[in-house]
Amino acid sequence: MGYGSDAASRSGGAGLIDLRSDTVTHPTPEMRRAMAAAEVGDDVFEDDPTVIALEERAAALLGKEAGLFVASGTMGNLVSVMAHVPRGGEIITPAEGHIPNDEAANYAVVAGAGLRIVHENAYGEMPIPEVLAAIQDPSDPHSAITSLVIVENCHAHTFSRPITPEYMRELRTALAPQRIPIHVDGARLFNAVVALGVSARDLVADADSATFCLSKGLAAPIGSVVVGSKDFIWKARRARKLLGGGMRQVGVLAAAGLVALADGPEGTIRRLADDHTNARRLATEISTLADVLSPGHIAQPEGDRLDPSRVTTNFVLFKVAGGPERRARFLDALAQRGVLMVAYPHGQIRAVTHYGIGDAEISATAAATAAALAETA
Ligand SMILES: Cc1ncc(COP(=O)(O)O)c(C=O)c1O
Known part of the structure; x- marks a missing residue:
């Protein structure tokens, strides 16, 4: 191309x-040029125009109210967990997922959350009856409170398979009575979008939040974006600051991400x-x-x-x-x-x-x- x-x-x-x-x-030559020319401000004061443009572009593409630029997919998942899950809350996650296996137990060390794993099938999907069976009884004082369900899309350990919007819809419907939120670890979300021929908006329509990486197949040198409601993103922004992830003239990095998400031939x-x-x-x-x-x-x-x-x-x-x-x-x-x-x-x-x-x-x-x-x- x-x-x-x-x-x-x-x-x-x-x-x-x-x-x-x-x-x-x-990074692509277009990314390097955009990085050199990027307009910048102080992102902790929320006045870096290039970061704001990237966050708005990501939120629009994924059909959510707001976005937050973070250093990595791991940080995106962690700030999402911190925004959704109270200390002592429990997360339901695929057994082979990145969060339970490859993020240094940050959910426990930093967020104070527990995990309940559900074994996924050859399509990377946790069977919905097993997800429902993993939900704890909130009226039982012995139990942790189930506070979040994670879907990994693409699901790395199954040939990085894309998870379909149909599965997301079924999961959302099943979880609706308990009002348990869904977070998509979409490190390779756009691979799923392209493989399935669906829009990113449709793919995460039934999730409350999603993280996607700019620094994998999209070829930007650094960064991920978290998207969700304005209220969720405010909590995630606070968590990012707590982690030391508040960056300053970071438009020089966001500029590469904006190129990645462009509609034109320079987009990746x-x-x-x-x-x-x-x-x-x-x-x-x-x-x-x-x-x-x-x-x-x-x-x-x-x-x-x-x-x-x-x-x-x-x-x-x-x-x-x-x-x-x-x-x-x-x-x-x-x-x-x-x-x-x-x-x-x-x-x-x-x-x-x-x-x-x-x-x-x-x-x-x-x-x-x-x-x-x-x-x-
Ligand atoms: C499925 C999945 N989630 C999250 C991450 C974390 O991304 P990062 O390496 O940017 O922290 C990765 C990294 O490979 C991943 O494959």
Whole structure:
């Protein structure tokens, strides 16, 4: 989509094909120009015009009253938990989610919240009867008060699958009698938007709040935005200050996010479709190689072979025959050939496509995978 073809300058060191994550992307030339030219103010005084423009743009795109620019997806989730959940309150979350596994237990350490996990299915969805069964009885003094339900969209551990608006509607309807709010950890929300062909507004219409990352497939260098009602965002802003996340002339960073969310050719939402095509192609090519196995576990529980039809966004998950020791040798052999993938939970390997990875890089990765498998057999 008109971003040139110099992969190294956009995704890592010279000559490297870095598929460890979509967080390795470098800003687009349009982003760098917008950052240099950004009008700034003092965002703690709420007068940085570029931050205000980004927050308003994000809120409008997601159909919510207000937005808040934060340093990271982790901070976005934490300020959302702090805004929704009283100390001692409980959060229902998918067992494989980022919040229970990868955010240093911040919900407990900082927010004083407890967790109740529900095992998600191969589509990344927590079965609704099990969500309802996890809600505590608020009239029982022994129980924590269930205060928030989390949905991760895309759901990383199931090939970063998009969760549909239909599921969100069913969940909202089921939770309505108890008035329990829903927060979407949408680190890769726009991958879901593009994969499902729906609007971001429709996708989070049944959620009370959502966080999305600018610094993953959207290719901005830093930042996430939290959206929700004005009252919720005021509480989240206060939580951000408490965490030391009140920034000053931060319009220089917000400017890159505004470029990412632009409707024009400089925007980076629509290009996510290329990442999805490339991930499917990579999965298709490597799935034919001996010793490339299904990732197992919830992503693709049944079958020996990697099933490329499971890839609907930008994650490829798989295992190599031979267990953890072979996995380590395989990843080293791949790195020797200039291709980086990463060890993922449950013995899996993850490769993530992103800005800067095109046809040539996919072909080179498939060839390097075949060679690294042969060398480590
Ligand atoms: C699903 C999910 N949520 C939240 C995050 C946290 O984002 P950050 O790394 O910006 O803190 C990530 C990061 O990869 C993620 O994959």
